[in-house]
Amino acid sequence: MMRTIEILLVIIIITAAFIISSFFAVLPIPRRVSPLNLRRIALTTLQMLDVDHDLSEIVFKPEDDPAWGELQIALSASLPPNIVYNLTVYEVLSTGGPELYRFIKSISNAESLGIGSDAASYLVASSNVTFNVIPEKIGESGVGGTLYILNCSDARGWWITGYTAQSLAQDLYNLLSPYFKTPIMVNNTDQFARILRGEALSGETVQNAVVINTFGEAVPIPSEYCKSPYWNNNYTYYCHFLGNMTRLYNWTWASIVGYPFYYVSNTASLKDDQNSWGIWGMNRTGQAGVTAFLQGLTNKEYSYDSGSIISDVGVVTLSSQVLENCNYYGIYPSPYQTSTRAIQKSKLSTYTNLTVGLLIFDEKSQCYPGALYNHWNGGRIEGSLLALGLTRTPDVRLTAVGLLSYYKPRLYRSEYTASNATRLVVLQLGQAGGV
Amino acid sequence: MAGSTIDHLVSVTVFLGAILIFISLFNQTIQTAILYQRHRYLATKCSDLLDNMLLNPGIPEDWGKSNVTPYGFGLQDPEFTQYRLSPFSLMRLISSSGEPVYYPRTGKYYSNITMGWGNFLLVSFTESVNYSTVAKLLGVNGSYGFQLKVTPLVTVSISKVSTGTPLKLAIKVAGSGFPLINAPISYCFLIIEKGDKQYPSFRVISNMTYTGATGEALVTFSDVHGENDSYALIAYAHFSGLIGVGYYNHVTVSLDEYIVPFVDSFEDKRVILAHSWAVHEPGDKTSQSELKYNATFVLLAEDFTLREMPLEGNATGSVGHVVYGQGSEKDYGVVTIPTYNPGILIVTYRKSATEYGVVLMPWGISSMAFPIVFGDDPSGKEWVATDIRQVIVGNVAYQAILALWSLEGYSVVG
Numbered sequence: 001m002m003r004t005i006e007i008l009l010v011i012i013i014i015t016a017a018f019i020i021s022s023f024f025a026v027l028p029i030p031r032r033v034s035p036l037n038l039r040r041i042a043l044t045t046l047q048m049l050d051v052d053h054d055l056s057e058i059v060f061k062p063e064d065d066p067a068w069g070e071l072q073i074a075l076s077a078s079l080p081p082n083i084v085y086n087l088t089v090y091e092v093l094s095t096g097g098p099e100l101y102r103f104i105k106s107i108s109n110a111e112s113l114g115i116g117s118d119a120a121s122y123l124v125a126s127s128n129v130t131f132n133v134i135p136e137k138i139g140e141s142g143v144g145g146t147l148y149i150l151n152c153s154d155a156r157g158w159w160i161t162g163y164t165a166q167s168l169a170q171d172l173y174n175l176l177s178p179y180f181k182t183p184i185m186v187n188n189t190d191q192f193a194r195i196l197r198g199e200a201l202s203g204e205t206v207q208n209a210v211v212i213n214t215f216g217e218a219v220p221i222p223s224e225y226c227k228s229p230y231w232n233n234n235y236t237y238y239c240h241f242l243g244n245m246t247r248l249y250n251w252t253w254a255s256i257v258g259y260p261f262y263y264v265s266n267t268a269s270l271k272d273d274q275n276s277w278g279i280w281g282m283n284r285t286g287q288a289g290v291t292a293f294l295q296g297l298t299n300k301e302y303s304y305d306s307g308s309i310i311s312d313v314g315v316v317t318l319s320s321q322v323l324e325n326c327n328y329y330g331i332y333p334s335p336y337q338t339s340t341r342a343i344q345k346s347k348l349s350t351y352t353n354l355t356v357g358l359l360i361f362d363e364k365s366q367c368y369p370g371a372l373y374n375h376w377n378g379g380r381i382e383g384s385l386l387a388l389g390l391t392r393t394p395d396v397r398l399t400a401v402g403l404l405s406y407y408k409p410r411l412y413r414s415e416y417t418a419s420n421a422t423r424l425v426v427l428q429l430g431q432a433g434g435v
Numbered sequence: 436m437a438g439s440t441i442d443h444l445v446s447v448t449v450f451l452g453a454i455l456i457f458i459s460l461f462n463q464t465i466q467t468a469i470l471y472q473r474h475r476y477l478a479t480k481c482s483d484l485l486d487n488m489l490l491n492p493g494i495p496e497d498w499g500k501s502n503v504t505p506y507g508f509g510l511q512d513p514e515f516t517q518y519r520l521s522p523f524s525l526m527r528l529i530s531s532s533g534e535p536v537y538y539p540r541t542g543k544y545y546s547n548i549t550m551g552w553g554n555f556l557l558v559s560f561t562e563s564v565n566y567s568t569v570a571k572l573l574g575v576n577g578s579y580g581f582q583l584k585v586t587p588l589v590t591v592s593i594s595k596v597s598t599g600t601p602l603k604l605a606i607k608v609a610g611s612g613f614p615l616i617n618a619p620i621s622y623c624f625l626i627i628e629k630g631d632k633q634y635p636s637f638r639v640i641s642n643m644t645y646t647g648a649t650g651e652a653l654v655t656f657s658d659v660h661g662e663n664d665s666y667a668l669i670a671y672a673h674f675s676g677l678i679g680v681g682y683y684n685h686v687t688v689s690l691d692e693y694i695v696p697f698v699d700s701f702e703d704k705r706v707i708l709a710h711s712w713a714v715h716e717p718g719d720k721t722s723q724s725e726l727k728y729n730a731t732f733v734l735l736a737e738d739f740t741l742r743e744m745p746l747e748g749n750a751t752g753s754v755g756h757v758v759y760g761q762g763s764e765k766d767y768g769v770v771t772i773p774t775y776n777p778g779i780l781i782v783t784y785r786k787s788a789t790e791y792g793v794v795l796m797p798w799g800i801s802s803m804a805f806p807i808v809f810g811d812d813p814s815g816k817e818w819v820a821t822d823i824r825q826v827i828v829g830n831v832a833y834q835a836i837l838a839l840w841s842l843e844g845y846s847v848v849g
Binding site: 002003008010011014015021022025036037047048049050051054055058070071073074076080 | 438442443445446447449450453457460461464468478482486517518588589609610611613614615616617674675676677821822823824825826827830832
């Protein structure tokens with residue numbers, strides 16, 4: 001009998017355990033088992049209502065404006081019939097007080113959102129608010145500040161396939177003119193000759209200027225330099241002269257693509273010459289051009305050297321510094337480019353006072369695919385060369401971001417001072433009916 | 436001694452019986468809990484999978500505008516962020532709602548997203564992406580089944596409410612079972628011009644109206660005969676960010692001869708214009724039939740008017756003729772759409788001096804707010820989780836609904 005009583009006790013204990021566990025192990029209601037993601041529906045509904053900025057306009061209208069009624073109709077029409085909602089608009093306060101938001105208006109299609117709801121918030125800015133960025137002008141608080149863009153109508157380009165030098169010049173002007181005190185288009189080789197003589201074209205400072213050659217591997221040559229001694233060794237001497245002038249005026253000479261100074265071009269004076277590829281008005285200087293320029297830049301005597309200083313290094317990557325500046329200036333060229341005209345480091349070792357001022361592309365295979373080189377005379381810079389040894393066709397945004405990364409003009413973003421400019425829209429959704 | 440033995444036997448029997456009953460009871464509770472867990476997991480998976488489809492453009496990004504099979508699946512428009520879908524990626528999904536159409540002249544099957552007579556969207560299977568490929572790309576092949584529905588949020592339905600002249604058409608605009616009151620409707624009415632011209636042309640009447648208290652608007656065309664003329668109406672309702680599209684077309688007589696456009700190549704933007712009799716081959720038609728057509732591509736401008744874009748030059752041009760029943764004649768016409776911006780291909784055709792017609796084909800599903808149903812059928816499945824997102828396809832408001840179910844069973848005895 002004792003055993004039976006013991007078993008009965010055991011049964012009572014297990015029954016109690018079952019009842020207690022069943023009491024605490026409450027299974028969720030069916031709606032929670034397979035819920036709609038109400039938060040996502042709310043967010044995507046708000047985004048959809050604001051696709052043409054309609055929501056942004058309505059929430060800034062007076063509280064008795066009929067547009068609120070339209071918003072309610074649109075909300076009801078866009079949500080499934082079993083979804084109840086409450087849309088509340090708050091004003092974001094910028095007074096610095098303890099209160100962050102102030103209630104503006106609420107619209108709803110039900111008194112209650114049921115036992116479970118979820119919400120998404122969406123911040124909208126008034127269309128009256130404008131955001132403005134004012135760039136610092138290079139040369140504004142110091143020397144220089146002149147940007148010369150070679151746009152010579154009487155010269156031809158090479159390795160700018162698909163573009164004209166003039167179209168590239170215009171693109172560069174659009175990109176860089178906000179950052180320079182005096183941006184100037186050099187429209188013909190006569191004007192180019194004037195700045196080579198140190199004469200200003202429109203009152204600008206020739207010294208410390210930036211000169212961008214948009215002609216690719218060719219460089220414009222004024223007619224007055226189409227003579228001896230500049231034509232020595234197929235105008236290699238002219239390239240030496242350009243290096244000298246770059247040093248003398250402390251210019252930053254920018255070559256946008258390919259092998260710098262490979263050709264010289266003047267459609268009038270060199271009309272009977274062609275670059276060996278059938279382009280007339282152009283003379284092939286060859287590999288000696290850039291060497292002569294570097295000699296001039298570093299104040300070396302002219303010495304003809306036709307040896308190559310470049311290598312084909314394939315795909316190269318923008319340096320981390322330049323990548324960061326892409327974000328800062330909002331210029332986004334592809335970070336991966338192909339370089340077939342990278343300058344060999346070893347070839348630069350002969351110019352002891354020439355250093356790399358900025359790596360535009362990371363060094364690869366002991367070569368610089370794109371860099372800005374400074375010539376130092378004692379403690380100061382006298383002339384620089386920006387050379388992008390990339391394969392055609394040129395992306396002028398690389399030149400722009402390279403120059404901006406070197407000069408680092410600051411961007412002054414306008415203060416966000418407009419009052420009542422931001423409102424917070426909260427859409428809370430619940431499911432109606434059933435459990 | 437005997438009493439003790441009996442006591443022992445009774446107690447052991449009762450104990451074993453009680454244990455069996457309790458095991459069964461606990462088992463029920465545990466099984467139910469496991470099922471709940473699995474269902475909840477399925478719902479989470481459904482939400483994640485839907486976001487995965489809608490928030491990435493796939494690989495390559497422009498697979499919707501090419502003939503390649505993607506190796507990463509996504510429907511987001513690569514030119515935008517958030518829930519904006521590519522109208523062309525959606526076009527490349529093989530529809531599970533319409534019966535595939537076989538066109539013997541090309542020897543290909545076409546995915547059928549046609550929305551009633553005269554509003555065709557037939558995409559070559561070889562250019563389309565099928566369910567099993569997408570399931571593999573999403574990593575759910577064999578483990579989950581799904582169906583993706585992308586349906587327009589705003590329904591714009593058009594019906595003829597008159598006989599003879601003038602023509603009166605009622606346009607009804609509604610959301611999810613809720614009429615849109617005072618909604619502006621911009622419409623473009625295309626009427627086929629009869630005349631001696633060899634190839635039929637059309638003129639466009641663009642105007643605007645508003646829906647009334649019932650969400651309906653009535654438009655009247657005084658010089659159009661509702662039965663004897665051929666015409667089409669395309670209406671755009673736009674209301675607080677919601678845009679919906681509706682369409683209606685009518686041909687002069689109940690011709691069973693008409694032009695059927697087939698999307699032949701996305702990459703080349705090539706559309707085949709076929710004679711309808713040839714689509715049903717081997718058919719019962721023994722006679723010869725010729726249709727002359729005039730194809731026009733129009734884009735929807737920001738002010739909701741239609742802007743014509745010249746079709747790209749090709750061998751046949753935008754006008755031509757297709758013949759059924761004569762071997763040496765041209766099988767089908769070919770036109771090349773000039774752009775990847777969503778628009779509508781309008782093909783007017785003429786059989787005789789009094790028999791005209793018009794068919795429409797969206798280039799990008801959003802231009803005519805075509806819905807897409809892609810994937811397996813969820814009916815009859817044990818437990819189906821669904822989730823919803825509001826999306827934009829080419830500025831038109833859509834709702835994306837994903838239904839997901841497990842293919843692996845639940846391995847519980849209930």
